[in-house]
Amino acid sequence: xRENVEELLTITNLKKHFPLQKGFxxxxxxKKKGFVRAxxxxxxxxxxxxxxxxxxxxxxxxxxxxxxxxxLLGPTSGEVLYNGKSIFSYSRKEMExxxxxxxxxxxxxxxxxxxxxxxxxxxGHPLVIHNNFSKAEIRERCxxxxxxxxxxxxxxxxxxxPHQLSGGQRQRVVIARALVTNPDFVVADEPIAMADxxxxxxxxxxxxxxxxxxxLTYLYITHDLATCxxxxxxxxxxxxxxxxxxxxxxxxxxxxxHPYTATLLAAVPVPDPKYxxxxxxxxxxxxSPINPPPGCRFHPRCHSAKSTCSVHxxxxxxxxxxxxxxxxx
Amino acid sequence: MAxxxxxxxxxxxxxxxxxxxxxxQDVNLRLxxxxxxxxxxxxxxxxxxxxxxIVRLLRPPGxxxxxxxxxxxxxxxxxxxxEILSLRGRKIAMIFQDPLTSLNPLFRIDRQxxxxxxxxxxxxxxxxAFRRAEKMLESLGISPERLSEYPHQMSGGMRQRxxxxxxxxxxxxxxxxxxxxxxxxxxxxxxxxxxxxxxxxQYNLTIIxxxxxxxxxxxxxxxxxxxxxxxxxxVGQANTIFEDPLHPYTQGLLSxxxxxxxxxxxxxxMPGSPPDLVDPPSGCVFHxxxxxxxxxxxxxxxxxxxxxxxxxxxxxxx
Numbered sequence: 001x002r003e004n005v006e007e008l009l010t011i012t013n014l015k016k017h018f019p020l021q022k023g024f025x026x027x028x029x030x031k032k033k034g035f036v037r038a039x040x041x042x043x044x045x046x047x048x049x050x051x052x053x054x055x056x057x058x059x060x061x062x063x064x065x066x067x068x069x070x071x072l073l074g075p076t077s078g079e080v081l082y083n084g085k086s087i088f089s090y091s092r093k094e095m096e097x098x099x100x101x102x103x104x105x106x107x108x109x110x111x112x113x114x115x116x117x118x119x120x121x122x123x124g125h126p127l128v129i130h131n132n133f134s135k136a137e138i139r140e141r142c143x144x145x146x147x148x149x150x151x152x153x154x155x156x157x158x159x160x161x162p163h164q165l166s167g168g169q170r171q172r173v174v175i176a177r178a179l180v181t182n183p184d185f186v187v188a189d190e191p192i193a194m195a196d197x198x199x200x201x202x203x204x205x206x207x208x209x210x211x212x213x214x215x216l217t218y219l220y221i222t223h224d225l226a227t228c229x230x231x232x233x234x235x236x237x238x239x240x241x242x243x244x245x246x247x248x249x250x251x252x253x254x255x256x257x258h259p260y261t262a263t264l265l266a267a268v269p270v271p272d273p274k275y276x277x278x279x280x281x282x283x284x285x286x287x288s289p290i291n292p293p294p295g296c297r298f299h300p301r302c303h304s305a306k307s308t309c310s311v312h313x314x315x316x317x318x319x320x321x322x323x324x325x326x327x328x329x
Numbered sequence: 330m331a332x333x334x335x336x337x338x339x340x341x342x343x344x345x346x347x348x349x350x351x352x353x354q355d356v357n358l359r360l361x362x363x364x365x366x367x368x369x370x371x372x373x374x375x376x377x378x379x380x381x382x383i384v385r386l387l388r389p390p391g392x393x394x395x396x397x398x399x400x401x402x403x404x405x406x407x408x409x410x411x412e413i414l415s416l417r418g419r420k421i422a423m424i425f426q427d428p429l430t431s432l433n434p435l436f437r438i439d440r441q442x443x444x445x446x447x448x449x450x451x452x453x454x455x456x457x458a459f460r461r462a463e464k465m466l467e468s469l470g471i472s473p474e475r476l477s478e479y480p481h482q483m484s485g486g487m488r489q490r491x492x493x494x495x496x497x498x499x500x501x502x503x504x505x506x507x508x509x510x511x512x513x514x515x516x517x518x519x520x521x522x523x524x525x526x527x528x529x530x531q532y533n534l535t536i537i538x539x540x541x542x543x544x545x546x547x548x549x550x551x552x553x554x555x556x557x558x559x560x561x562x563x564v565g566q567a568n569t570i571f572e573d574p575l576h577p578y579t580q581g582l583l584s585x586x587x588x589x590x591x592x593x594x595x596x597x598x599m600p601g602s603p604p605d606l607v608d609p610p611s612g613c614v615f616h617x618x619x620x621x622x623x624x625x626x627x628x629x630x631x632x633x634x635x636x637x638x639x640x641x642x643x644x645x646x647x
Contacts, residue, residue, distance in 0.1 A: 057514040166602055167372075196371040196603075197541055201585040201596040223515060226544075226587035230596055253589075267519035268589045269544025273567040275590060277548075281519045283470070285484050 007081075008185060008217050009046040009069065014078035015039055016064050020290065037289050038064040040241035041078070043316070046185075051211065051218040053228040053249070055264070056238035057286055062221045065238070066187045069219065070102050071095060082185075100130045103178040107190035109170035113162040119151070120158035123177045130181055141180060148213070149176045149206060168199035175206065179214060189221045204230050226268050229253065234322075237261045240289055240297040243316065247323030257325040260298045296327070304329060333503060333535050334360040334383070339396035341378050341387065348607040352378040352391065354559040357633070362502070365529060365536040367550030367567065369543060369582075373603055375559040376539045380505045383537070384417050400503070419449045422496020426508040428488035432480040438462075438491060439476040445495050465494045468531070470524065486517035490524065497532055507539045522548050543586050547571060555579045558604045558614035565639030575641040577619045613644065621645055 020034035039061040046052050054062045067073045069080055071087050080087050082098065090098060103126075106112040113122055123145065124138045133141070139158075146154035149172045162170055171191065178186055188207065192200040208231055211218060220232055228235050228249065235253075236246040237260065245258040256262040266279030282301040287293055293300050299309040308328055316324040341353040353375040360366055368376045381387050383398055385405060398405040400421065405413065417423075425431050433441060442462035446453055463473040469490040480488055489509060496504055506525075510518040526549060529536055538550060546553055546567065553570045555562045555578065563576040574580045581599040601618035604610055610617050616626040625644050634646040 057516065168602065197543070197582060198371060198585050198599045199602075201587075201598045204596065205598055224587075225515070226589040229589060230587060230594075263516060265589065267515045269515075269518065269522070269542060269548055270590050271543040271547045271571065271583070271586050271588050272590065273547045273550075273571050275547070277519070281516060281523065283520070285486060285517060286514075 006048045007045045008048040008083065010079075010081040010084075011045065011065075011069065012043050012079045012081075014042050014065065014068055014080065015076040016061075016068055016073060017076045034290055037241050037292060039068065039075075040289075040292070042238070042241075042243050044236055044243060044246055046217060046219060048184075049215065049217055050233040051220055051231050053232035053235035054219060054221045054238060055223065055225055055228060055235055057223060057264075059240075059286060059289060060238040061241040061289070062223075062238050063189055066104070066189050066219060066221050070099070070104055070187055072104075096130070100126075100181040101184045103181065103183040103186050105174055105178045105186060105188040105191045107193050109167060109174050109194065110162075112174055113170060115162055117161075118158070119146075119160050119162070119165070119173055122162075122173060123180055126177060126181045142176075145176045145180050148210065149173075149179070151176060167195055168202060171195060171199070171203055172206070175203075175210070179210065179216075182214070183216070185217045185219070187219045187221065190223070191220075192227065193222070193224070200227070207231060224268075225253075225264055237264065240286065240292050242297060242326065244298065244327070245323075245325045246316070247320075247325075251320060251323045255320075255323075257319050257323065257329070258298075258327045259302050259304055259329070331362045332359055333362045333401060334358075335397075335399040336379075336383075337397045337399070339379070339382065339398060340394050341375070341382050341391060342394045343391045345390065345607075350606045351559050351609060352606060353382065354609075356396070356559075356561055358554060358561065358564070360503075360535055360537070362535055363529075363533050364551045365538060365549050367546035367553040368537055368539045368556065369541065369546055369553060370556035371541060371582075371603055373606065374556040375606075376556050377507055379556070380423070380507050380537060380539045383505060384421055384423050385413050386417075386423070415449075418445065418496070418501075419499045420501055421503045421505065422493075422499075422501040423505040423507065424489065424492040424496065424509050426511050428485060428492050428512070429480065431492055432488060434480055437477055437479055438483075441491075442476070442495065442498060446498060449499050461498060462494075465498045466491075468528075469494050470520075484517070486513055486521060489513065489521060493525075493528065497528065497534075500532070502533070503535045503537070505537045505539070508541070509538075510540070510542065510545055518545075525549060543583065555582070558609060559606055560614055561633075561640075561642060562615065563639065563641045563643075565641075569637075569639060575636055575639060575646065576615075576643050577621055577645070578615050581618075613642075 016039040017035040017037050042065060056062045068075050120142050124142045127133055127138045143154045151157050151172050192203050195203060232249050234248050236243050239260050245261045256265055262279060266277055267281055284301055295310040295312055296314050299305040314326045314328050316326045319325050336356055336358040339353055339356045343350040343352055370376045382393055393406050439462055443458045446458045462476055466473045471487055510521055513521060540546060550567045553567050554564045557578045562578045574583055584597040585599055604614050612628050613626045613631050616622040631642045631644045633640050633642045636646045
């Protein structure tokens with residue numbers, strides 16, 4: 001149905017259920033095993049050269065989805081096609097080669113850098129794993145990428161250790177390390193959640209600039225809708241392991257079709273004292289993904305829930321061109 | 330309006346092996362009863378240190394080296410340990426970023442409430458204490474049945490509400506909230522801000538809202554104090570600060586935050602990074618990053634000037 005666009009990644013009915021950890025006796029005696037349905041049947045595609053935002057609250061499955069797409073986790077079921085080929089069919093060796101092209105930027109630049117590795121070594125490490133470059137070549141490439149992400153003077157910082165850098169600089173190191181293998185696709189998992197206000201703007205701008213320069217495709221995972229506006233082309237909204245709405249940034253932000261999207265948009269604190277929220281905020285919190293509500297998962301908190309919503313699960317349907325919503329409204 | 334808190338010339342230093350971190354330097358601030366003061370700035374600007382100083386909970390080696398903190402006219406800095414204990418929790422409540430670490434995981438919620446009450450109100454009987462805990466929970470929007478649960482059985486938003494409840498059950502009149510919504514999801518955050526707004530009216534609370542989230546401040550604060558590098562850059566009414574920031578740092582900060590309601594295609598960025606407070610820049614701490622920096626900014630600390638009802642520490646207004 002979408003033959004005309006070049007799809008870099010196609011995700012079909014992807015599921016990941018984590019078994020509940022219980023004691024040995026419980027496992028023996030329990031009749032049925034419990035599962036956390038972290039990702040429960042998501043389908044979407046990512047076009048070459050776009051930035052897709054994957055947005056939701058904690059526990060909605062957005063990070064798990066990101067990890068499944070990179071095969072850092074194996075799925076319970078479902079398929080991820082990269083350039084038309086299933087990544088779950090790759091052998092270990094082939095997967096290693098593919099990882100050069102698919103990289104990830106983690107949220108916490110403190111936890112994702114080894115304190116014992118100098119900056120240069122950390123950034124060059126993927127090259128040691130993936131390529132047969134000489135030491136001099138690796139150094140050359142590292143310095144190049146460091147200049148590109150604004151880690152200057154590069155030859156000075158090359159020998160430094162993470163604790164000698166500021167938070168913003170560390171996040172640049174993490175970005176440089178992801179880009180050093182020259183990837184096509186990068187999963188950015190909350191890249192600015194830990195950063196200060198003024199650093200956030202800088203990192204976002206850097207990501208946008210690098211995207212143009214290296215011809216990248218991003219999956220931008222975040223809980224912060226406001227930042228999506230500055231980097232995403234399309235956004236997908238997740239709730240309890242499901243995608244409830246997906247469409248272009250403009251469509252989803254200006255004409256949110258799912259009540260949950262509208263709520264999320266309304267809840268974002270607006271830095272303007274004259275602004276007053278008009279959309280009601282639902283009481284209560286996200287239900288547990290162990291026993292998600294039947295029917296539409298949002299119905300217990302939805303203002304416009306009808307009787308069908310608690311029985312049948314809505315499918316994603318196209319309401320306008322390229323704008324898909326899973327809601328009976 | 331009566332003044333509830335007055336901070337005069339406060340300096341807080343942390344002596345460490347490589348020198349002294351001047352975390353808070355010559356800060357003056359006055360709070361009126363019933364107002365919500367937003368204390369904003371980036372990490373390391375001294376906003377939390379200022380908050381902790383007010384309840385004298387500075388972590389060693391932090392020390393108040395200079396100044397006074399007058400709470401209803403009494404100087405907190407000079408108080409004995411016993412005096413501060415009767416004030417902390419009872420008159421001045423504080424909530425922190427992570428509500429899980431502030432609650433005792435081994436005790437049920439009811440016990441934590443009752444213990445708080447018993448500590449500060451001698452001679453209270455258990456039944457009355459329990460009733461009061463139940464009533465408190467109700468006004469926080471939590472079912473009183475959950476009193477018999479442990480902290481781990483509650484969600485982050487609920488725990489944060491419990492924390493506020495612990496403060497309010499003793500009728501505190503000053504609440505210091507240090508990044509209260511940072512660990513919360515956006516919908517829960519919105520619920521929490523609504524609750525704070527209700528409670529402040531109900532209890533005539535004075536709130537110091539310490540945060541880096543300018544969205545939160547805009548929704549709740551009457552006045553805003555902007556801090557940078559241990560000093561106060563600007564103090565004023567929330568509306569005027571957002572509409573027409575005077576200090577170049579405030580201007581930079583406001584233009585670098587995303588606003589979901591505005592059509593701004595790009596965020597502005599501020600060059601440079603916050604100062605090293607062991608060896609702060611001479612003159613104005615902001616001058617190395619300031620687009621308007623003049624000769625005088627490099628040599629002399631800016632005085633605090635009054636500019637249409639606002640206080641601003643910048644030579645542009647001198």
